[in-house]
Amino acid sequence: MRAKRKKLIYNAVTFGLVIAAFLICQYMISTGQMTRSLRNQLIPICCWIVMAVSLNLVVGISGELSLGHAGFMSVGAFTGIVVSGWLLNAFQMEDVTLRLVLAMAAGGLLAGVAGVLIGIPVLRLKGDYLAIVTLAFGEIIRNVMDCVYVSVEGQGLYFGFLNNKLPGTLLLNGPNGAVGVKKIATFTAGFILIIIALVVILNLINSRSGRAIMAIRDARIAAESVGINITKYRMMAFVTSAIMAGMAGALYGLNYSTLVASKFKFDQSINVLVFVVLGGIGNTLGAVIAATALTVLPEMLRDFGQYRMLVYAVLLIVIMLTTNNPTIRTFLDRLIAPVKRLFRKKNAAELLKQTGGDAQ
Amino acid sequence: MFFLSNLVNGLSLGSIYAIIALGYTMVYGIAKMLNFAHGDVIMVGAYVSFCAFQYWGLPPVVSILAAMVFCTVLGVVIEGTAYRPLRQATSLAVLITAIGMSYLLQNLALLIFKSDPKNYPAQIIGMPGISLFGGQLKISGVTLVTILANVVIMVLLTLFINRTKLGKAMRCVSEDRGAAELMGISVNRTISLTFAIGSALAAIAGVLLCSAYPIFDPYTGSMPGIKAFTAAVFGGIGSIPGAMVGGLLLGIIEILSRAYISTQLADAIVFAVLIVVLLVKPTGLLGKQIREKV
């Protein structure tokens, strides 16, 4: 009972915080208190949160180190851009919301397909070998996207590989990436996407399938011996994560008027991994907070001028050391222990009152 | 002849990958961590030897030694300050710290040396090239030195690991850290030693890399670093001959696919070959099959 309740509280806190943050942001926007700088970061923050939450499913819950998560984002982003451009040019679909929804759905779908295609070979491997293969796929996707040309004429889409002589308007222009993208991403869409991702992933974690996935992570052989279909469940986590990343990618791609494939290279996958690890591996709420904090951080450091990225690097190392070194951790725990104890006592006392002394 | 000259170029590039991959693979084998800052130590090695030669006017050999000493110290310092406190933490936490370290080195270099690319002086490895088959096949001095250095390093390292007491200690730590500690081996010192050797190799790799491909800037190390990491996995991470084979193959595949298939898709082809190899041999070409305990 206790564990279930704890989980419930955790989920409620996660959703509560996200919704509260959204409402506060909306309020600040409507009253004009939010700086332009922060306002323009809201949508990318949403995208990075979804990326972090979805990678957390693979790294934290399923226990596979994936270094190519940005590849799925790339697939989703370019799909979303092409679909949105096609709907606008070929069918004059002016409805922005519908176009965004369709683009994100298509982005998620294609990234999911990519997830299945990549998952089949990748999930046969383990540990660092799996990591390097995901890295390789990420790089292949980037390299291939540099050679893809897509154009729209009439109602037709034209694809070219290493061939830019296509009729009509170019939507994707090889290494020049997507240009002339009509920006249709909205903060509300980002918020809804976060909620969807949280619902899907938290439900998955707390379901029978989720427990199977975690059982595989903790003891693969034991899980197999009790009849859990390892490939199926690993695949389930991997593809769900890919779909989420694809949708985040579509939203991201439609938030800027241009996008190049090199945006999604290896560094970006690593960046998302940093969110996950910093948030506490396997901790969904932590991933949300870390993604937000680390996206805003480089902007906050602008006052450091040319030392900005240096300070960022130092902060990253210091944070990792303080949160993961046992000595420093114990020291910090001792510092905050009195505060914690205060709360715990209160909680215990309250519980005692409510349940009539049966809080054990 | 065209094929032969491409092969030689591939060997040269592959040898550099192999030397970098050796550093990756040793650190992985013993400290069980992916040291993503390794590529940037290469860049530091290149800058130090460049400064020693160009600014302080030291002779080439001394410049290279200076780079090796500096990188060795740097490697040990990085290990001691950033990685050692995380010995008990998850390997992912160390990975992220290594990435932070990589950013740190890049940005420090950017502040000190500015962003302008520099040209690595050809005199540091001032070996004349040779020409074979009546001048049809030319092999540059740098290529010869690189291939030779790779072989020498490989032999010395194998001897060191297999024949010396320290090497034995390293193998012990890599196999079972706890048991090694019980046998009286200082794990921390052994890991420091590994970082020292790996970083010295990185310095050599930096000198060779920049002699062969002379334009360098603060970001020069990162891509070869990643390719070398790929090579290490390709050959079977943790295995020293594996790093050598993996590096050489990766270099050759990269050059040949660029020459015969497509210059645009060379990177994709390299990584695709890697995937195929790992599917056939899931622990790399020469990797050990680890038996799982129940």
Next chain:
Amino acid sequence: MKKLLAMLMAAALLLSCATVLADEEAITLKIAHIGPLTGAAAVYGNATSNGGKIAADEINAAGGKYRVEYTTYDDTHDAETSVNAYSKALDDGAQMILGTTTTSPCIAVSAEAYEDRVFMLTPSASSTAVTADKDNMYQVCFTDPAQGTASAEYIKQNGLPTKVAVIYNNADAYSTGIYQTFVDKAKELGLDVVSETTFTDSTKDFTVQVNDAKNAGAELVFLPIYYGPASMILQTAAQVEYKPVWFGVDGMDGILTIEGFDTSLAEGVLLLTPFSADAQDEKTKNFVATYQAQYGEIPNQFAADAYDGVYALVAAAEKAGVQNGATYADICDAMIAAMQEITVEGVTGTMTWSANGEVTKTPTAVIIQNGAYVGFNK
């Protein structure tokens, strides 16, 4: 220490300005420069940042009607960060943008600026997609297609060899942009393109590309790329004893300033560029001298474009009659109108602008002789 000194000097400069201007109230223009100060493209952003700074200092020291408050924002050559930098600049009260330095971020930022009505002048983002459909966006540099076409025409008209090889960076918008129009124009003019090879930012080894050009018998190699990889190609070619005519574009400028580069390898390289650091006119000489004194390097075309960019912005502001405290949206339309009327004599030539944002200036062909640029006439 250097920084402190620079700050002291700047303070002294400001003080001296203040005394000169006691009688007449000066109008301060807040110009925000956006470019990559860190990351793999840092070399370009630092050049534009420095070049612009010199122009701003000169304008402030000259004590005319306008003062320039020049601030640089780092965008790491990334569209997302660039938009963030832009937002921060506007939060800080910027009135106009000099930037962004690199193409892809510039397209992203100019779309934002178009909606917000912010006047933008990029020193170096040369793709036509930067200015397309945006009336607020102007360029100091040539567009990529203009360079590609001009190069092909130049080769044809001046009787240079017509068996041509092209080596370009297919992960780079600038390089592919020039390449595409060059090849189209070359075919039209009857040039024989016998070899087309590519590389990416991570490419270290250029033997395949050089050998391909050599084996195809190309007598001229067109390099629509930056000077870093170009110098590697020259060194590779020297190793395989391949000696075609090398033909570069403005990205090639800077090749002589690479520290440690054997400039004899660049002997005979032709390039079509609006700026050469060795030009003997007074303006260029002053600019190069100041740049060298302050930053210890010889400026390249990026720095020169940014230097001219600041002068162009001030000239346009003067024409538009920008007053103290005007917001960016107030002055945008006036700046757009003024931009088409002004003529700026800069270090990259005499410039005028058309309504689509593109610049008109004449590129000059220079050839490298004895480690220096010499005007090329054939």
